[in-house]
Amino acid sequence: MRLESVYWSRGDSDLGFARTNLRELPLPTGMRGAQWLLQDFLPRMADYHVARDQPGRRGVSYLSVHLRFGTVSVRQLAALAARQAARGCEGAQAWLSELAWRDFYFMILWHHPQVVSRPFRREYEAVQWDDAPGLWQAWCEARTGYPLVDAAMRQLLRTGYMHNRLRMVVASFLTKDLGIDWRQGERFFAQHLNDYDLAANNGGWQWAASTGCDDQPWFRIFNPVTQSQRFDPQGRFLRRYVPELAAVPDRHIHFPAAMGPAALAACGLRLGVDYPWPVVEHARARARTLRRFSLLGQSADG
Ligand SMILES: Cc1cc2nc3c(=O)[nH]c(=O)nc-3n(C[C@H](O)[C@H](O)[C@H](O)COP(=O)(O)OP(=O)(O)OC[C@H]3O[C@@H](n4cnc5c(N)ncnc54)[C@H](O)[C@@H]3O)c2cc1C
Structure with a gap:
């Protein structure tokens, strides 16, 4: 059967493409959509260096999808940011350097295409990762028992974006x-x-796994609870995506597993029923990772 007849016989829209649900996305689309987002971001750019790390605030530009699909020019953005940065705007300077990261990862992918399937740093090919299907499922399904991780994964699953x-x-x-x-x-x-985006995604993952070119050192391991306390202190982002924790007081929302029975009862939260117990204990997991990397003969001095 010829290709056209397959498309036409399926009764889809013109040119053989199924109709999209783009209008249902809470995302302004096309070049006009990109300019709308840019205009929305410009007055906020001066504050970017402070606001960019707080997922509960509208601190970033949300332009990545437009950069990815070419509905905005990175040269236009870089020129705008460079002009502001030259006038001493710290936020613009920080934003410009994020745009530069994007180019940096393109450059890495171009010159080191092996990163697509292997660590940038050869010595990390020997890392023995675990085969842990249950933990993997918990991560994918946003039920790790660490609210910041679960809220983030729900943001991804619901919106196609993650801060x-x-x-x-x-x-x-x-x-x-x-x-x-x-x-x-x-x-x-x-x-x-x-x-x-292959380059940025690969760069980001290798950075986090400590296998990349400019990676996070392997002995610096994020604590998901202190990250939550630091970057979402009032739990605004957490409550948006994990509403079952809405009644948990700010000081406990970052790690409800540490609450005593009385505190749990006071906010009506049943751990293991309404919200999961943590799938791993962070301190133990951290010690395992340090062992995993030190077996390669790496010392914590670098
Ligand atoms: C594990 C991991 C995976 C990632 N996967 C992707 C991906 O698939 N596609 C993608 O575009 N970005 C990726 N990033 C980078 C970054 O998270 C997103 O670009 C950013 O969150 C997009 O939001 P924004 O447009 O509001 O960014 P802003 O903060 O407004 O930054 C402006 C632009 O700069 C670029 N940029 C910002 N931070 C980075 C960065 N760390 N690395 C490379 N470019 C950056 C993006 O093009 C972004 O749109 C990843 C980061 C990590 C840690």
């Missing part, structure tokens, strides 16, 4: 707390991110 700070947190959690190979997480992101 940068949270991408770092969940990638670190998968590789350093659950001991699972970064390539599994990289693939999952590829399937779910609207802004999925």
